[in-house]
Amino acid sequence: MAQRLPWEILFLVFENLAANLLEQDHIKDLRNLLFVSKIVQKRVEPFLYEEFHLEGDYDGPPGSEPRKAMDSTSPLLCRTILTRPELGGYVKKISMEQSQVTPLDLQCWDYGYDSSEEEPEPPFRPAELDAARAFMEGKFRPDKAKDHWLQTIKDPNEVGQAAMQGLLLCHLPNLASLTLTLHSGMFGHIGTFLQLPYLEELSLTIDMGDENDWSKDSLEEPEDILESILSGTQKIKKLVFDHYRNVCAPIIFDGANLKRILDHHVAETVEELSITLSLSDRKDWRMPQEYARHTGVFGSMTHFTKLQTLSIQLELLLGEPWANPHHLKDVLPNQLQSLTCFSLHSYSRHDDDGRIWDWESCFPEFQFLANAAQDGLAFPSLDQVDLVAYRNDDFNKYSGYHDSSGTFKEEGLADSRIAFSWY
Numbered sequence: 001m002a003q004r005l006p007w008e009i010l011f012l013v014f015e016n017l018a019a020n021l022l023e024q025d026h027i028k029d030l031r032n033l034l035f036v037s038k039i040v041q042k043r044v045e046p047f048l049y050e051e052f053h054l055e056g057d058y059d060g061p062p063g064s065e066p067r068k069a070m071d072s073t074s075p076l077l078c079r080t081i082l083t084r085p086e087l088g089g090y091v092k093k094i095s096m097e098q099s100q101v102t103p104l105d106l107q108c109w110d111y112g113y114d115s116s117e118e119e120p121e122p123p124f125r126p127a128e129l130d131a132a133r134a135f136m137e138g139k140f141r142p143d144k145a146k147d148h149w150l151q152t153i154k155d156p157n158e159v160g161q162a163a164m165q166g167l168l169l170c171h172l173p174n175l176a177s178l179t180l181t182l183h184s185g186m187f188g189h190i191g192t193f194l195q196l197p198y199l200e201e202l203s204l205t206i207d208m209g210d211e212n213d214w215s216k217d218s219l220e221e222p223e224d225i226l227e228s229i230l231s232g233t234q235k236i237k238k239l240v241f242d243h244y245r246n247v248c249a250p251i252i253f254d255g256a257n258l259k260r261i262l263d264h265h266v267a268e269t270v271e272e273l274s275i276t277l278s279l280s281d282r283k284d285w286r287m288p289q290e291y292a293r294h295t296g297v298f299g300s301m302t303h304f305t306k307l308q309t310l311s312i313q314l315e316l317l318l319g320e321p322w323a324n325p326h327h328l329k330d331v332l333p334n335q336l337q338s339l340t341c342f343s344l345h346s347y348s349r350h351d352d353d354g355r356i357w358d359w360e361s362c363f364p365e366f367q368f369l370a371n372a373a374q375d376g377l378a379f380p381s382l383d384q385v386d387l388v389a390y391r392n393d394d395f396n397k398y399s400g401y402h403d404s405s406g407t408f409k410e411e412g413l414a415d416s417r418i419a420f421s422w423y
Helices: 005-023 027-035 038-049 069-083 085-090 103-108 126-139 144-150 161-169 185-193 222-231 255-265 359-372
Strands: 051-055 093-097 177-182 201-207 238-246 272-280 290-292 309-313 338-342 384-388 419-422
Touching: 005 027, 005 038, 027 038, 038 085, 069 085, 069 126, 069 161, 093 161, 185 222, 201 222, 222 238, 222 255, 255 272, 359 384
Parallel strands: 051 093, 093 177, 177 201, 201 238, 238 272, 272 309, 309 338, 338 384, 384 419
Antiparallel strands: 272 290
């Protein structure tokens, strides 16, 4: 024991040093510890791979703004995990924005290489692609559509960084937190590959921007990806699903199908839930920026037995106020602690620049809720209700004609034990 004790103390020193370097974002110094010895490497790798971020076009053109230390190191970590899949077991948290860098972009960017010098190395080596392909082919039996997608991973000069990002996710069996932002349907097939049994936090954002056609890249809709990921875990405690489409290529969101997915997969586990379905219009900042267009409503969520924090648009939860069969006091779970609600503009009524749920429509719902909670038997833990009155509307919020935030002072709300606020 006496001979082993110094090594054990040394290992503790390296582990503490690794933890401190990670906390201070000294990622380069943390990576240097890997070269001390193979034994130290095994102690340091869990810290290095526990959390990292792949933020969009992380391998951007020369002159682009530098990333955080962890962000700039992530491409190398990504390549390492693709060739050493066992390292993926250390990853507990990852945030990833789908890269829109194509092989053509990489060829066009000027990295300062002289034409007489050796050509720059392709973003992924053949050995890395071979390892990735072998992993996928050994783990999955894809149908024809997915097999076609896998065949694109064949040439280091053609494969896109987004494809490798997606493959990386398939190597993370112990992942507990995933933040994923998608800009095209390329991830559609990848989403159905994912097996994340320990996932507790999922934030899935579909932001098409100016892109109009999701289906050209994928047969699976975003809700299919969501359901596929959720079906692989029974531990979801926090879920964010934001689905933004271009108003110039409008779709009709299926609210009933989304509610079915949530009912089936997270009703008994989720504690924090945030949902947005929006047609986005970012052209004229003086005009409405978002529109609602969906079928079906959520209705009752009383069977979400652990839900504490909810953020949702009112027309999706209750329907339209002039044809509303539901009330907040009837659809919210009794143990809820915080509610954030908002409303978008109606896609079918462009001539009306008001939101579907305006101030006058919201007030009675809040009053019913306050009355129900007055005796303390209903909603005993609910202490905060916020209305996002100026969501994506800085033009009116900061116009000077109205307060940008405040509390409801109407009778029944001002003296309620629940704090009713707006901003």
